[in-house]
Amino acid sequence: MTAVAKPTAAVAMALSGVSRDFHQGEEVVHALRSTDLEIRSGELTGILGPSGSGKSTLLTVMGGLRTPTTGTVEIGGNPFSALPERKRAQLRRRWLGFVLQSSGLVPFLTLADQFSLHDRVLRRPPAADRRDELLDTLGISKRIRAYPSQLSGGEKQRAAIAVAVYHDPKVILADEPTAALDSRRAHDVARLLAQQTHEQGKATVMVTHDERILEVCDRIMVMHDGVLREQRQPGRHRSPAALRP
Structure with missing residues (x-):
């Protein structure tokens, strides 16, 4: 019997x-160097x-918040x-979802109003x-009238x-x-991101220095001095030294 090849997922x-x-003055800092990534x-x-390896710079370029010095996205x-x-902003609103370390929630809006704000920005009826x-x-339906200051750290990240x-983005960028x-x-937050990725078909990039959550990743890449390199399967790395290119 001829094996059926598994279809290759679409490049998002x-x-x-x-x-x-x-x-920086007369000095040029190469925060990101000749990067190819799908x-x-x-x-x-x-x-x-x-810290300082270029991870956040990579994410801001991917998110269209900065333009690359060379190359294309x-x-x-x-x-x-x-x-x-x-x-670029119009495409970003339709295609991208951002999850930030600080949650990115508007402090003076309730959780319900955070969603309403998205509806107004995208000019669409509430969903x-x-x-x-x-x-x-995500287990936070009872907190829908709460303000960010009334949420725990875990609740804030789940809300984020x-x-x-x-808005059903194709790509999730988590910093x-x-x-x-x-x-x-x-681990709860990492598993939620993995669930959205695998069950909803999102393309997710999670920038981190937290080795605790690598087990949820399908692949691990390492950045050092602006250079991004592919690594082996998740879960095989145990120390920061082992993760350097």
């Missing part, structure tokens, strides 16, 4: 030859590295980084059923994930989403 985002330089639907990619096979800021399903799945995926959490909450 692609970086080709991407670099990003900064000027992010596929249904795959959670963990990017590990020490494409979303769904379409130009992204080369677009004017206004068009209360989807909102309620997300909050119920719910808000980030509410140190577990850094401020204890081990139990860190």
Whole structure:
């Protein structure tokens, strides 16, 4: 019997030859060096590295918040980084969901109002059923009238994930989403991101220095001095020294 090849998942985002330089006086800092990367639907990619290695710069370039010094970023096979800021922002709102270390929730809005804000920005009718399903799945439906200051650290991060995926983005970019959490909450948040990736077909990139959560990743990459390199299977690394290229 002839084996049936497993179909290759679609490329949701692609970086080709991407670099990003900064000027500090007369010195040029190479925060990101000639990076090629494909992010596929249904795959959670963990990017590990020490502070200052270029992880956050990579994520901001992927998210269209910074433009690359050289190279290109494409979303769904379409130009992204080369677009004017206004068009890049429009594409970003439709395609991308951000999960930040600080949750990114607006402090003076209730959790319910965080979703309403997204509806207004995207100029679409409210999707209360989807909102309620997300909050119920994440175990925080009873907190829908709470302000961010009234939520625990774990609740804030779960709320941030719910808000980030509410508009059904194709790509989730998570920047140190577990850094401020204890081990139990860190694993909870990481598993929630993995669930969204695998069950909903998102392409997820999780930038972290937290080795506790690598077990949920489909692949692990390591960044050091602006250079991104593929590593072996998740769970095989135990010390920061072993993770350096």
